[in-house]
Amino acid sequence: MAKYEQLASQIRQQIESGIWRAGEKMPSLRKQAAHSGMSLMTVMHAYQQLESQGWLVAHPRSGYTVAESIRISPQSHNAAVETAEAVDINSFIFDVLQACRKPYMINFAFAYPDPNLYPRHQVNKSLMHAARSIPVSNALDNLPPGNDTLRAMIAQRYAAKGISIAPDEIVITAGALEALNLSLQAVTRPGDWVVVESPTFYGALQSLERLGLKALSVRTDPKTGLDLTSLERAFQSHSVKACWLMTNHQNPLGFTLTEPKKRQLISLLNKYQVALIEDDVYSELYAGNEQPLPAKAFDASGNVMLCSSFSKSLVAGFRIGWVAAGKRATDIQKLQLMSTLTTSVPIQLALVDYLSTRNYEHHLRQLRRTLDKRKKAMCRLLTQMLPPDVEIEPAEGSYFVWLRLPVTSDTMAIYTQALAENITIAPGKMFSPGKQFNHCLRLNTSFELDESHTDAIRRLAEIINQHLEQQ
Amino acid sequence: MAKYEQLASQIRQQIESGIWRAGEKMPSLRKQAAHSGMSLMTVMHAYQQLESQGWLVAHPRSGYTVAESIRISPQSHNAAVETAEAVDINSFIFDVLQACRKPYMINFAFAYPDPNLYPRHQVNKSLMHAARSIPVSNALDNLPPGNDTLRAMIAQRYAAKGISIAPDEIVITAGALEALNLSLQAVTRPGDWVVVESPTFYGALQSLERLGLKALSVRTDPKTGLDLTSLERAFQSHSVKACWLMTNHQNPLGFTLTEPKKRQLISLLNKYQVALIEDDVYSELYAGNEQPLPAKAFDASGNVMLCSSFSKSLVAGFRIGWVAAGKRATDIQKLQLMSTLTTSVPIQLALVDYLSTRNYEHHLRQLRRTLDKRKKAMCRLLTQMLPPDVEIEPAEGSYFVWLRLPVTSDTMAIYTQALAENITIAPGKMFSPGKQFNHCLRLNTSFELDESHTDAIRRLAEIINQHLEQQ
Known part of the structure; x- marks a missing residue:
C-alpha cells in the first residue's frame, strides 16, 4: 500500500471512530503533514482519495471537511474519543456531595473509605x-x-x-x-x-x-x-x-x-x-x-x-x-x-x-484486608439481589463497585429515588462530560454490612428492579 | 425610637439571621454594653423587651439565652488610573519570599508580625x-x-x-x-x-x-x-x-x-x-x-x-x-x-x-499595644538614621512603614544590596503592576529592636544613604 493510502485508511478509521465528525473541519494539509511525518504531497493525495470516496468535501481556500453524509452509528458509549468543548458538571457534583452530609444518610456515594477504618x-x-x-x-x-x-x-x-x-x-x-x-x-x-x-x-x-x-x-x-x-x-x-x-x-x-x-x-x-x-x-x-x-x-x-x-x-x-x-x-x-x-x-x-x-x-495491611473482605461481601449481596442483566464490576483494588445496567436505564432516576429513601449513590453522569454512562452507577463498598447497610442495599435493589421493570 | 428599642431591634435582626441560635447564651449585659457603647440600663431594657416578646429567656444568675421556640429559616440572609493588560509579578515575589526563608536573615520584608507575639x-x-x-x-x-x-x-x-x-x-x-x-x-x-x-x-x-x-x-x-x-x-x-x-x-x-x-x-x-x-x-x-x-x-x-x-x-x-x-x-x-x-x-x-x-x-489588646510601641521605636530610629529627603510613612494600624525615597531612586538596587548583607526589604516593585513605586519600599516594624535588628537598620540606612549619594 502506498504511503498516501495508508494515511487515507488511517483517517477513515478516525472518522469511523468518531474523532472527526460529519461537517467538522479536518486539519490543514500542513498540520496533517506535521502530525503524520509525511510530506505535503502525500497528505494531499490522501485527502484527494478520501474526497473521491465521499468521506471528505473540499472547500476552495478553506480546506476539507468531513462529508455531511457520514453519520457514525450512535453506539456513543463505544466511541474511541469523545470531545467536550466545555465541561459543566460541578454544580451537579456539589448537590450530590451536599446530600451526603445529612447525618442519617447511608452514603454509598461516599468517596472516602469508612472513617472507622482509619x-x-x-x-x-x-x-x-x-x-x-x-x-x-x-x-x-x-x-x-x-x-x-x-x-x-x-x-x-x-x-x-x-x-x-x-x-x-x-x-x-x-x-x-x-x-x-x-x-x-x-x-x-x-x-x-x-x-x-x-x-x-x-x-x-x-x-x-x-x-x-x-x-x-x-x-x-x-x-x-x-x-x-x-x-x-x-x-x-x-x-x-x-x-x-x-x-x-x-x-x-x-x-x-x-x-x-x-x-x-x-x-x-x-x-x-x-x-x-x-x-x-x-x-x-x-x-x-x-x-x-x-x-x-x-x-x-x-x-x-x-x-x-x-x-x-x-x-x-x-x-x-x-x-x-x-x-x-x-x-x-x-x-x-x-x-x-x-x-x-x-x-x-x-x-x-x-x-x-x-x-x-501494618495499618495499611489491615486496611487492605478489611476493604477486600467488605467489597466481596457487598458484591455477593448485590449478586443475590440484583437481576442478572445488571453487570457488577468490582474494582481490583480500592473500594468501589461499578454497576452497569441495560443501556436504556437512567441512573439519575435511581439516584433521585434512593435519595428520597436516605440512600446516596454516585450516578454514572458524575464521571463523564457526556451521557454515555448514564446507565451506570458507582457504590462504595467499604462499610460494614450491618443491619442498616444490608437493608439499604435491599432497598436500593428494589429501586433498581422497579426501574428496570418500568422500561 | 428609644435607644433600647433600637438595640432590641438590632438583636432581633441578629437572631433572625442566625447569629444567635435557639438555646444559645447571649453576651452578658456588661459585655453587650461594652460592645454597643450603650449604658447597662439601656441594654437591660432591651433584653427585657426581647424577653417579653418571646425572643429571649432570662435565667436567674446566668443571663439570657435565645428562646428555644425561635427557629429561623435557613434562607434568612499620579495617573488617576493605570492599566495593565497582563500582570506578571509572581516569579519576582516568589524570589523575594524564598530569600526570607534563610534562618540567618533579618526579615524586614516579612508579611506577618513577629511570630513571638502570637x-x-x-x-x-x-x-x-x-x-x-x-x-x-x-x-x-x-x-x-x-x-x-x-x-x-x-x-x-x-x-x-x-x-x-x-x-x-x-x-x-x-x-x-x-x-x-x-x-x-x-x-x-x-x-x-x-x-x-x-x-x-x-x-x-x-x-x-x-x-x-x-x-x-x-x-x-x-x-x-x-x-x-x-x-x-x-x-x-x-x-x-x-x-x-x-x-x-x-x-x-x-x-x-x-x-x-x-x-x-x-x-x-x-x-x-x-x-x-x-x-x-x-x-x-x-x-x-x-x-x-x-x-x-x-x-x-x-x-x-x-x-x-x-x-x-x-x-x-x-x-x-x-x-x-x-x-x-x-x-x-x-x-x-x-x-x-x-x-x-x-x-x-x-x-x-x-x-x-x-x-x-485580651490577647489582641496586648498585641496592638506592642505593635504600636515597636512601630514607633523603629520609626524613631529610621528618622535618626535616614537623610531628610526620605519620607517615613508609618501605617496607622498594622505594623508596616512605607519609605518614599526621591523619585529617581531604585529600591531594587537597595533590595539586592541589603540581601547581600542578609537583610530583606520589600521593594516598591512588589506592590504595583507598573513602575511608579520603584522608589519606595516597605519595612515590617513588628520586631523587637534588639542588637541585631538595630544593627540591621543601621546597615540598611547606610545602603540607602550610599544609594542616594551615587545618584
Whole structure:
C-alpha cells in the first residue's frame, strides 16, 4: 500500500471512530503533514482519495471537511474519543456531595473509605504531639514546597518501592485535589485540550471546568484500562497539552494498567510531548500482594506529575497531599504561592510524627484486608439481589463497585429515588462530560454490612428492579 | 425610637439571621454594653423587651439565652488610573519570599508580625485539645462551607462590632488568600478588568495574574486612601467586574477610609454594579481605641465579599481564613469544592477551642499595644538614621512603614544590596503592576529592636544613604 493510502485508511478509521465528525473541519494539509511525518504531497493525495470516496468535501481556500453524509452509528458509549468543548458538571457534583452530609444518610456515594477504618487514635496522638512542639518561626519554614522532613519521608516511601523521587521534586499541597489542580494549571492555558479517561474521576472534570479546559475522553476497557490506540489517535487529531489519568485502581472502574502498558503510555507521551498528571490516590489500597508502580516509575523525562495524598489510607480530614512534580517542581511552588500560599503547619508535623513513630505499613495491611473482605461481601449481596442483566464490576483494588445496567436505564432516576429513601449513590453522569454512562452507577463498598447497610442495599435493589421493570 | 428599642431591634435582626441560635447564651449585659457603647440600663431594657416578646429567656444568675421556640429559616440572609493588560509579578515575589526563608536573615520584608507575639502556647493547647476529640465522621462534616461552630463564632465576633453577618454567608478557607482567590473567581472571567489600589498588596496582583485578569490601578492618597473620583472614572471608562480593596490599614500604605468614604464607596459600587472583594486581614490591628468597620458594614446588597483570617493576629501557620460572601456564598462553596475541597478539620476545631476557652480580646489588646510601641521605636530610629529627603510613612494600624525615597531612586538596587548583607526589604516593585513605586519600599516594624535588628537598620540606612549619594 502506498504511503498516501495508508494515511487515507488511517483517517477513515478516525472518522469511523468518531474523532472527526460529519461537517467538522479536518486539519490543514500542513498540520496533517506535521502530525503524520509525511510530506505535503502525500497528505494531499490522501485527502484527494478520501474526497473521491465521499468521506471528505473540499472547500476552495478553506480546506476539507468531513462529508455531511457520514453519520457514525450512535453506539456513543463505544466511541474511541469523545470531545467536550466545555465541561459543566460541578454544580451537579456539589448537590450530590451536599446530600451526603445529612447525618442519617447511608452514603454509598461516599468517596472516602469508612472513617472507622482509619487509625484515628494514633493519628490524633501524633497531632497532639506535634501541637506541643510547633516551632516559633513556622510561617516561613513551611512556605512551598512544604515541610522538609515530610517530603523526605514521602520520597523514602517511594524509594522503598523502587521508585527514585528526589525530595526536591515533592511539593506538599492541600490534599491531592490541590496537587492535581496545580499540576494541570502548570501545563495548560484556558481552551487547551486535556485527555481524561472515559469514564473518569469527577474531580478531573471539575478541574477542567475550573480552568476552562476542553475534555477529550478516551475509551477504556473495564479490565485492561485505557485504550492506547485511541489515545494516540487523540494525540494525532488534537493538540493535547496534558493527560489526567489513574493508572492504578482507576476511579470509578477499578482497572490497573499492566507494566508494559505503562511503559508504552510513557513512550507515547514523550513522542507527542504531552504531560502526564497521574492521580495515584488509591495506590496503597491494592489487592493481592504486590503494589503496582505508578507510570512515573518508567519515566526518565521529568514529564510526569505524580499526585497522591493520605486521605484515602490514613486520615480524611487533614487535607494533606503532594505532587512529585518532576521538572515542574518550581513552577508548581510558584503556583501554590498564588493559590493557598502553603499548607497547615501542625498538620504536616503531625504526619511526620505519625510516620516516624507508628507502623503505617501494618495499618495499611489491615486496611487492605478489611476493604477486600467488605467489597466481596457487598458484591455477593448485590449478586443475590440484583437481576442478572445488571453487570457488577468490582474494582481490583480500592473500594468501589461499578454497576452497569441495560443501556436504556437512567441512573439519575435511581439516584433521585434512593435519595428520597436516605440512600446516596454516585450516578454514572458524575464521571463523564457526556451521557454515555448514564446507565451506570458507582457504590462504595467499604462499610460494614450491618443491619442498616444490608437493608439499604435491599432497598436500593428494589429501586433498581422497579426501574428496570418500568422500561 | 428609644435607644433600647433600637438595640432590641438590632438583636432581633441578629437572631433572625442566625447569629444567635435557639438555646444559645447571649453576651452578658456588661459585655453587650461594652460592645454597643450603650449604658447597662439601656441594654437591660432591651433584653427585657426581647424577653417579653418571646425572643429571649432570662435565667436567674446566668443571663439570657435565645428562646428555644425561635427557629429561623435557613434562607434568612499620579495617573488617576493605570492599566495593565497582563500582570506578571509572581516569579519576582516568589524570589523575594524564598530569600526570607534563610534562618540567618533579618526579615524586614516579612508579611506577618513577629511570630513571638502570637499566643503560641495557648493555641497549641487548643490544638491538642481538639486532637483529642476529633469526631469520626470528619470528612463530610467539614465540606464547604466549613465547621458550623467556627462560622457561628466568627459571625458573633462581627455582631459584637455591630455588623450583622449571618453564619450562612461565611465560608471557611485555607487562609485569607484562598478566600480572596475564590471571591475573585466567583465574579470574573479571564480577561476581565479588576480595580486594585495603587500601590496594592502584592497578593492581589498574584491573584489577577493567576486568573488571567487585567489590572486597573486607582490612585490613593497615603493619608485619605483611595481616590473615589478616580475610581468612578475607572468605572466609566472600563467595564470593571470587581474591586479588590483594603479599606482598613491598607497594605502597604496603612491608610483607613473614613466611614463616610466607605458609604460613598458602597454606593458607587452599587451604582455601577461592581462587586467588592474586601481584604480585611489587619482589621484587628487598629491604632487607638476604636476598631474601624469594614465597608461591608454599610452594604445592604450582599455584593461585598469580606475576607479575613487569623494569620495576622493569632497564629500564622494554621492557614485558616474565611469570606463573608453575601449573596455569593453558595457560588464560593462550589468553587472551593473544585480547588481544595475543604479546610483541615483539626485546625478548625482548634480555633473553636481557642475562641471558646481563651480570651482572644485580651490577647489582641496586648498585641496592638506592642505593635504600636515597636512601630514607633523603629520609626524613631529610621528618622535618626535616614537623610531628610526620605519620607517615613508609618501605617496607622498594622505594623508596616512605607519609605518614599526621591523619585529617581531604585529600591531594587537597595533590595539586592541589603540581601547581600542578609537583610530583606520589600521593594516598591512588589506592590504595583507598573513602575511608579520603584522608589519606595516597605519595612515590617513588628520586631523587637534588639542588637541585631538595630544593627540591621543601621546597615540598611547606610545602603540607602550610599544609594542616594551615587545618584
